[in-house]
Each structure stands twice: as structure tokens, then as C-alpha cells.
Amino acid sequence: MTFGLSSTSDKSVLKLDPRTKLCLLTAISLIMVGGKTVGAEYILRVICAAIPFILLLTVRHIKSALIYMILLGLSVFCEGSVIPHISGAANLILMIICGILSRFVPGYMMGWYTVRSTSVSEFMTAMDKMHVPYFITIPFSVMFRYFPTLGEEYRSIHDAMKMREIGQSVKNPFTYIEYVLVPIMMSTVRIADELSAASLTKGLCAGGRRTHICQINIRLYDRLLIIGALAMIVLFFVF
Amino acid sequence: MIAFKNVTFAYSATDADGRAVEQGSISGLDLTIQNGEFVVLTGGSGCGKTTVTRLINGLIPHYYNGNRNGEVLIDGESVPDTPVFETAKKVGSVFQNPLSQFFNVNTTDEIAFAAENQCCEPAEISKAITETAASMQIEKLLDRNIFELSGGEKQIIACAGINVLSPDIIVLDEPSSNLDSEAIEKLKAVLTDWKSQGKTIVIAEHRLYFLRELADRMLILENGRITKELTAAEIKALTISDTEKLGIRPMMRPEIHCSHQNKDIQGDVLLLEDFCFTYKDGKHGINIPRLELPANRIIAIIGHNGAGKSTLARNICGLERRCRGTLTLNGKKLKAKDRLHHCYMIMQDVNHQLFTESVRDEVMLSMTDKSLTDEQKIKRADEILSQLDLIEYADTHHMALSGGQKQRTAIASGIASSKPVIIFDEPTSGLDLAHMKQVSDQLKKLKDMGKTVIVVTHDHEFILSCCDHIVRLENGCAAENCPLGK
Numbered sequence: 001m002t003f004g005l006s007s008t009s010d011k012s013v014l015k016l017d018p019r020t021k022l023c024l025l026t027a028i029s030l031i032m033v034g035g036k037t038v039g040a041e042y043i044l045r046v047i048c049a050a051i052p053f054i055l056l057l058t059v060r061h062i063k064s065a066l067i068y069m070i071l072l073g074l075s076v077f078c079e080g081s082v083i084p085h086i087s088g089a090a091n092l093i094l095m096i097i098c099g100i101l102s103r104f105v106p107g108y109m110m111g112w113y114t115v116r117s118t119s120v121s122e123f124m125t126a127m128d129k130m131h132v133p134y135f136i137t138i139p140f141s142v143m144f145r146y147f148p149t150l151g152e153e154y155r156s157i158h159d160a161m162k163m164r165e166i167g168q169s170v171k172n173p174f175t176y177i178e179y180v181l182v183p184i185m186m187s188t189v190r191i192a193d194e195l196s197a198a199s200l201t202k203g204l205c206a207g208g209r210r211t212h213i214c215q216i217n218i219r220l221y222d223r224l225l226i227i228g229a230l231a232m233i234v235l236f237f238v239f
Numbered sequence: 240m241i242a243f244k245n246v247t248f249a250y251s252a253t254d255a256d257g258r259a260v261e262q263g264s265i266s267g268l269d270l271t272i273q274n275g276e277f278v279v280l281t282g283g284s285g286c287g288k289t290t291v292t293r294l295i296n297g298l299i300p301h302y303y304n305g306n307r308n309g310e311v312l313i314d315g316e317s318v319p320d321t322p323v324f325e326t327a328k329k330v331g332s333v334f335q336n337p338l339s340q341f342f343n344v345n346t347t348d349e350i351a352f353a354a355e356n357q358c359c360e361p362a363e364i365s366k367a368i369t370e371t372a373a374s375m376q377i378e379k380l381l382d383r384n385i386f387e388l389s390g391g392e393k394q395i396i397a398c399a400g401i402n403v404l405s406p407d408i409i410v411l412d413e414p415s416s417n418l419d420s421e422a423i424e425k426l427k428a429v430l431t432d433w434k435s436q437g438k439t440i441v442i443a444e445h446r447l448y449f450l451r452e453l454a455d456r457m458l459i460l461e462n463g464r465i466t467k468e469l470t471a472a473e474i475k476a477l478t479i480s481d482t483e484k485l486g487i488r489p490m491m492r493p494e495i496h497c498s499h500q501n502k503d504i505q506g507d508v509l510l511l512e513d514f515c516f517t518y519k520d521g522k523h524g525i526n527i528p529r530l531e532l533p534a535n536r537i538i539a540i541i542g543h544n545g546a547g548k549s550t551l552a553r554n555i556c557g558l559e560r561r562c563r564g565t566l567t568l569n570g571k572k573l574k575a576k577d578r579l580h581h582c583y584m585i586m587q588d589v590n591h592q593l594f595t596e597s598v599r600d601e602v603m604l605s606m607t608d609k610s611l612t613d614e615q616k617i618k619r620a621d622e623i624l625s626q627l628d629l630i631e632y633a634d635t636h637h638m639a640l641s642g643g644q645k646q647r648t649a650i651a652s653g654i655a656s657s658k659p660v661i662i663f664d665e666p667t668s669g670l671d672l673a674h675m676k677q678v679s680d681q682l683k684k685l686k687d688m689g690k691t692v693i694v695v696t697h698d699h700e701f702i703l704s705c706c707d708h709i710v711r712l713e714n715g716c717a718a719e720n721c722p723l724g725k
Contacts, residue, residue: 119343141342152386160591161594165607197302197303198334200302201331204324210358211354211359213348213355213361
């Protein structure tokens, strides 16, 4: 499965608390999207760009870590060395593409890491400890839980289209999208309906605080990282 | 004790034009289920057996809306007046579709989920999980990704979750629909264990053979009313002709064996060569160097879950591009890409393969012959639809059709594509006797049209009703390939 919340976290070298991940995610998104590329903020940007890379390596997603580095490296290189030497429409287009990539990819990768390395129950436990109400937590966790299902549904529909020799994606992109979306929406409605019914019979929303068998703790390195993330945010706003 | 007192229920629904309508489900039901009793509910699709389970676990009226009369009581307390999460402490539920009944992705988390919701102590939950895993022998399944498990394993995880909270009443809604015989045996072992613990069990099912020794009482429903009630002794005495008369599936699992006469294939042959394929996980796959199948016959592919049945079907169909095998048909050697033009698959979930706004459009979508004019296409489509009794639904959207009608729509577009090989993946999972017979009639019709039909199935009753030839797979290899002995 390549999408959705992780099932187990055996593979990770460094097990972070979901709250730490959220803190880092906020810091990285703020600084990468809003920061300037000169002065002290440049250093902050370098640190922020490096964090997702290192974290992806700790959960052994070496391939995505490398792709991330290459993408980011290319766009930074273009911004610095290629764009000043070209002009006109090409300059504009390249500038937009590189600007978007270098600003959004780190945040996106951090989000990807967070989703890939947190299980549904870790997420629910962490949200509970932060006293986030259930009407926010439950829809979110159902959404994450739904991603792998969506992938399975998409593959079946794609197979059916291949077999019926319809909706070649290149020739008629709009027909293709229509043919994929209609069955996916139908099955989404059905699965969501069955899932809600099943969760109710398991006593979800029983009132009172749920208990959790999953143990999450803020450890020393979590504290350090949270302080670091907060410090970066403060620095970012001061400068 | 569960008591139904003169219960009537009709679902609120909207018809195709958006008007509110009521679909009657059960009427005037009086039923008392004693503590520790094992009750089987059966009957044709839409007879109201699922509704009975929903009334017990409180999903009616708390989740499904409708017009309700009468009383449903558990130990004297009214279920409709109790919140669902209170009922959940007493009643555990297992559903038909293993895919959509899990909230978590991790198996251990899922087993703990119901108990966590009831605010049990984490230490106690962990202890209960360890004990359950030991007693059900599922240690291997703990801390796994649910999406990597087979349908049978998923159902066992659902049962384990119930074990942890250990409610007194357990309702199951067609739990065996997607399971093979081996997984059904495991389910039976769990049910036997629950029964020996004195739990009250209510199970709605079509497949009945695995409940023969367990059932204390069997209720046959028709149009929302109990038409027949059988005691344990009567259930055990049912013969195949009795069940046939009652319109239910047999109480014995029919055996399937090879015929030893005329082993050589007569007539045309479908020749499969070099069908070797492994999934990316490196564990599952098929390895079939050579397989001869009779053309214009109905061929059943059988074997346990994970033996490679669906993989073989996908490869025959040409859906796996990496497969290097060839299929020789009428002297033509077909590679994976060419096979897509010669094979048509009816998927287990037909919702995935219906794309257009009406049944007629669906059939016409498959006619790729550009020399036909639109009028000719419509004429041909209507011919096919009348062969499959679908002509009155020609302008209906497929969402408004029943499961069987959707399946026939998919078959109709298969016929329209004029491909010579038609493959079915589990066409009878979750079907009652009457609908199963309907499907086997469709398959015979396809054979009469000169098609070669390949069916992936574990439904022995269905195989005996229409197949001519069987291929049994074991660990991805063809262990048996022979005509079916009648």
C-alpha cells in the first residue's frame, strides 16, 4: 500500500510523537511558503528543507527522500543560476514553476511523512491528548482510513476501462475523468455508509473519553524538536 | 432474551424521480430469542433478514430511517429508545463486506477499537487481545495492515474484535459471502466457540451448510414474514430436495470431483502457455507452463483464497502487462495486449464497470465496430437486452437497478463487445438460491451463443448447476484440469 496512514511503525528508526510532527509541519509550511530567500531566513529555509528529507530516511522511504532532494535541488538551482540568464515568457514560466516547487514541496513532503508514519490510533490518541473534540478528529481519521480504499477502487475501475477499451486517457481526458469519477463517487457513498454503520455498532461516539491501548509519549527528542520548531517560528516572525 | 412484538418496518427511500417512497421490509414480526440460542435467518434477497439484524443492534432506527411500529426488546429494554453505543455493549455485529467494516488500518488497533470506545482500561484490553489471539490462533495476524489480509482473515479479525468486548448477543449479517471453504471452516470454529460460551447468536445467511450442526432454530422469511420455522432436529433432517422445495441453499456441501470418462478434450481448444506471473511482493503469483481448456464450455476455476484464481483470470484477460504468456485461440496466438480485445471480464463488484447513464448506452459503449450506424447499434443493443430480460430497463440508470440486473447489464455489454471469451469473478457471492440459478442460466445462454465461459468461484452448488470443466489451482499451479463428474 503506498497511500494512507501507516499500519505499523516497526520500520521507523526514530519514533516521533504525532504532536511533534504537527509542530514541525506548521513551522515548515509557514517558513517555506512565507519566507524570504535572503539573510537569516535563508538559514531557516535550509534547515526546514532538510527536516523532511531526514525524517523520510528514518522511516526508510529512501526513494521518496531522494526524489524530494532532486526536485528541490533542481528548482533552487534554476532559481539561482538559470532564471537570471533567460528572459521573456520562458523566464516567467520557469520562475513560477520553480517558485511553487521550492516553496510547497518541503511542506508537502513533511505532510506525506506525517501521514505515512502515523497510525489511525496514534493520531486519535494524540488528538485526544490535545483535547481536540471528536467532531474534528473522527472525520479526519476516517478520511485517512479511506485513502487506501480509494486506491483499490481506482485500480479496479481502471482495469474495467482497459478491458472495455474505453476512455483512453490521452485521447479524451475529459471522458476518462468522467468515467473514473462516477463509479468512484458511487462506491465512496456506499463504503462511507457501511463504514459509519459498522463504527456505530462498535460504540464510536459513546460519550466520555475513549481509552487508548496505543502509547504515545513526548520524549526528550520530541521536546527538543518542538522547542526548535517554535523557536524557528518566533525567529521567522521577528526577522 | 430478545423479543420482537408485532414489529413492522419500512425503509424511507426516494424513487428515480426524487419522490419519497417507503420500501416495506418486515411486517408483523413476532419473535422471541432465548439466551444462548443460535438462530439462523434465511430466505431470498430482500426478504427482511438483514432488517431483523439491524433492529437488534440498533442501527434501525438510529442509523437507517423508516416507518417503524411495534417493540424490540433486549432483556426487557427497548432497543429504539436506547442509544446505539449502549446497545453496542450488549450486541456485537459482524457484517457482510470485510472491506468496509474496519475503522482502523492496523489489525490490533481494530480489535481494540470497540473496547476503547467503551472506555475499558488499556491494560485489560491488551490482556484480552492476547488471550483472544491465542484462543483463535491469530497471533500472526496481529499488528498487520488490514489491506494486506484476505477476506477470510478480515472476517476473523472482525470476530476477534467482538471477543475482546465479549457481548452476550452477536448478530452476523451474511458473514460468509466473500469467504472460501477454508475460511468458512474457521468462521464455523469461532461460532462453535461462542455457542459453547452460551452467547446468543443471530445469523442472517444464504449459505447454510456450515450452520447445520450449530443452529438451534432456523427461520425462513419471505416478504418480511416468517413462513417456516425449523427446529434443530428438523434442520439436520433436511435433504437436498427439501431445501430445493423451500427455496434455500442445501444443508450439505456438495462434493466436486473429476469425471474419469472422456478425459481428452473434444472440439476446439484454448491453449495457455507460459502463464508465469508474480506480484511485486514476490509471494503471490501463478506458474502455469501449459494448460489446455475446452472452447465453448463453462470452465470453473477453483482453489483456496490466495491460490491464484483471480490472478489467472486477470492474466487470461490481459490485464497484467508483465505477463509473457500466450493464449492460442482458433489458431491465433494472443499476447497480453491482444487478449484485451478477445476477453471480457464480469467483475465481482460490477459497479466498477458500469459507466454510462442508461442500460442501453452501456451496451452500445461496448460496440466498437465503426462500420455500424447508430440505428443498427440501437437495434443490436435492444436484441441483446431482450435476450437478458433487460429491455424494460433500457433507459434506466444502472444505479436504480438491483444487483442481479446490474450483473446482467455487464453481461449484456460483454455480449455486445462480441469477444469470444467471457470471464466471471465470483458471480454468485452473496446470492440466494433463486438468483444463483438465474446466473447459471445466463452462463448457459452464453455457452449456447458459442462463447467460452471461465468462472472463478468457490460456490460448489453453483459449479454443479452449470459448469462442464474444472481447473483446480494450488499455490499458483494447476493441480487438476478435467471435465466435471456429474
